Amino acid sequence: MKNKATITEVRTLSCSNSFRNYHFLKITTEGGVVGWSEFDENFGSPGVAAVINQISHRLIGQSAMLHEHIREDLRNVVRPALGGVVGQALGAIENALLDVKAKVMDVPCHVLLGGKVRDKIRVYWSHCVSYRMRAPHFSPVIKDSEGVRQIARDVGAGGFTALKTNIFEYDGNDSIEPWSPGFGRPHDPSMNVERSTLKNLRRHLEIMREAAGPDIDILLDLNFNARTEGYLKILRETSDLDLFWVELDLLDPKALAYIRAHSPHPISSCETLIGLQQFLPYFENRSVDVAIIDAPWNGVWQSVKIAAAAEAYDVNVAPHNFYGHLSTMMNAHFSAVVPNLRIMETDIDRIAWDSEVFSHAPEIKDGHLILPDRPGWGTEPVEAALDKYPPLEKVGLFHRTQAPSLAI
Numbered sequence: 202m203k204n205k206a207t208i209t210e211v212r213t214l215s216c217s218n219s220f221r222n223y224h225f226l227k228i229t230t231e232g233g234v235v236g237w238s239e240f241d242e243n244f245g246s247p248g249v250a251a252v253i254n255q256i257s258h259r260l261i262g263q264s265a266m267l268h269e270h271i272r273e274d275l276r277n278v279v280r281p282a283l284g285g286v287v288g289q290a291l292g293a294i295e296n297a298l299l300d301v302k303a304k305v306m307d308v309p310c311h312v313l314l315g316g317k318v319r320d321k322i323r324v325y326w327s328h329c330v331s332y333r334m335r336a337p338h339f340s341p342v343i344k345d346s347e348g349v350r351q352i353a354r355d356v357g358a359g360g361f362t363a364l365k366t367n368i369f370e371y372d373g374n375d376s377i378e379p380w381s382p383g384f385g386r387p388h389d390p391s392m393n394v395e396r397s398t399l400k401n402l403r404r405h406l407e408i409m410r411e412a413a414g415p416d417i418d419i420l421l422d423l424n425f426n427a428r429t430e431g432y433l434k435i436l437r438e439t440s441d442l443d444l445f446w447v448e449l450d451l452l453d454p455k456a457l458a459y460i461r462a463h464s465p466h467p468i469s470s471c472e473t474l475i476g477l478q479q480f481l482p483y484f485e486n487r488s489v490d491v492a493i494i495d496a497p498w499n500g501v502w503q504s505v506k507i508a509a510a511a512e513a514y515d516v517n518v519a520p521h522n523f524y525g526h527l528s529t530m531m532n533a534h535f536s537a538v539v540p541n542l543r544i545m546e547t548d549i550d551r552i553a554w555d556s557e558v559f560s561h562a563p564e565i566k567d568g569h570l571i572l573p574d575r576p577g578w579g580t581e582p583v584e585a586a587l588d589k590y591p592p593l594e595k596v597g598l599f600h601r602t603q604a605p606s607l608a609i
Contacts, residue, residue, distance in 0.1 A: 205232030205305050206265045211257035211294075213250040216587040219338045219552040221596045223525045225582050226253060228297040230265060236301030237581045239527035240293035240497055243597045252279075252290035260294070265301035268502065288475035288498065295500030296531055300577040307576050310534040314505055317537040321569040324547045325363035325420060325445075326356050327523055329409075331379060332550040339550045345375045346408055353412035362568040363445060363544060365420035366409060370401045377405075383425035383450075384598060388605040394431030399438040406442055418445035421466075425450045432460050440465040445544075446491060448472075457488040469493055469543075472521040477507050484514040491543045495521035496535045497528050508539040517543040526559040529570070530578040533563065537572050545570065557586040 210229040215222045221243040228236045240249050256275055263271055272295055279287045303310045311317045330352055333343040343349060349369075356364045368380040380398060382389040409419060421444055423435065432449055439447070446467040451457045461468040469491035474480050475498055483489055492511045496504040498521075508518045518541055520532035529547055536545045547563070547570065556562060561580040564571040573579035 205230060205234055206301060207231040208260045208263050208265055208301075211253070211260050213253055214582070214584070214587055215250070215592040216558060216582075217590040217593050218525065220335055222592040223558065223582075223587075224250060225527065225587075226293045226297045227582075228260070228265065228294075228301055230301060230305075232305075234265075234301055234304050235581070236265065236297040236299070236304065236577065237527060238293045238296030238300060238497070238578075239525055239531065240289060241524055241528075245598050246286050246289055247597060247599065248286045249289045249293065252287055253293060256290065257294075265298045266305065268295055268298035268302060271295075271298060272500070272502075284475050284479075292475075292496075292498050292500035292503070295502055296497065299501060300581075303577045309572075309574050309576060310501070310531075310578055311537045311572065314501065314534060314538040317572060318540055319537055319542075320572045321566075322533055322536045322542070322545045322572065323362065323568060324545045324565060324570050325365050325418070326359075326361050326549045327365045327546045328548055328550065329353070329356065329364040329366045330369065330377075331367050332548065334377070334379065338552060343377070345377060346371065347375075349377065349405065349408050350412040353409045353417075356413055357417055359549070360565075360567045361549070362416070363418035363420060364409070364413065365422055365448070365546070366405070367422050367424070368398065368402050368426065369405050370398070371404060381424060381426050383427075385602040385605070388602075392427050392431060394427050394434045399434060402435065403438055403442075406439065406444075410443070415443075419443070420445045420469075421447050423447060423449040429456045429460060433463060436460070436464045436466065448493070454482040454486040454488045457483065458486040461488060461490070467491060469519065475499055476503070477510055480507050480510065484511060484516060487514075489516060491517045491519050493519050493521050494535075496532050497524060501531055501535050504535050505539060508535075508541060512539075512541040517541045519543045520545050522546045523548050526555060526562055526580055527578060527582065529563050530561075530573070530580045533570050533572055534578065536570075554586065554590055558583060558590070 212227045215224045226238045333339045336342040369377045382392045444466045446469045448469040467490035470489050472493040494504045522532040
């Protein structure tokens, strides 16, 4: 087992995902065992691969069976800047090591994590509307309210029981545009929520409810797109609507606790936090009903620790998962072992060549992901396909919008 798990090579690879890139870490051992993880550089995280490549030499000659030992060594040498892309690099390394370890032992990763408490996981259809607005990457393209109605109908027709949507603006011609000032669309540093935004949000949610029907749960994602005052205005405007949760991001746990105390809906948050220390103030201040954990960022082993802490505060957890099929499988193993799971995020609208890039796609039946029993995460990238679809040069939030300019 020693030779099978001794690390000999660490490589990062990537390929095009049409409107962004997929990023993977490949760890190979002396015995020919290959472990994989998926990480991301599109969601405000440029440079994760560069960090991995800078510190990867410390893995050579180590045993992948000792993933906690390796993580502690890496944490020591990056401690002054532990967080951000550095923390995400450690998470990617941990996840690839878990894949190696599980394959050496010939077991699914969930066995390493304590064993599954469920073998199917309820999922929701994420980015419902927003992805189909991105022509030509997804189809049928959504341009107006009729497209919104159609995708809402598609959710139930596909056997799903929940969807998550965002804020959109409807113009006089019934065309829609995303509203996300927190991400520079439009460029509005004030991020104030005005009457028109509230009117458009209410219209959007009512259209989706009418088309989806009364039995589909609707989740609303507000991201970083307002401040405390604006979030409270949105919650008051939607107080009479049936929402599964309202998801929002604030870096002040006390402000979020105040919002939760005045919310008619459950509040979810925390998807951009890294490490248990960052989560604890949100638990201690009773800031959330559901803590969203990004397992590719944190590492699945660390994410289970965070979920255990959440359970001690009687808080549910949910995975942050809008990446490729490998991340979905990583999150599925996490979701299978934590008792306090609420629901799992996944993207249903996919690009044309996803089936080529990954060895296995997730099996989803009646709105639930069926947990695989294949060794490791249960899927891995197909390297020939990565070569076939080379990565795009300019992607990510920092290339998606034009830099604003003011008169000098």
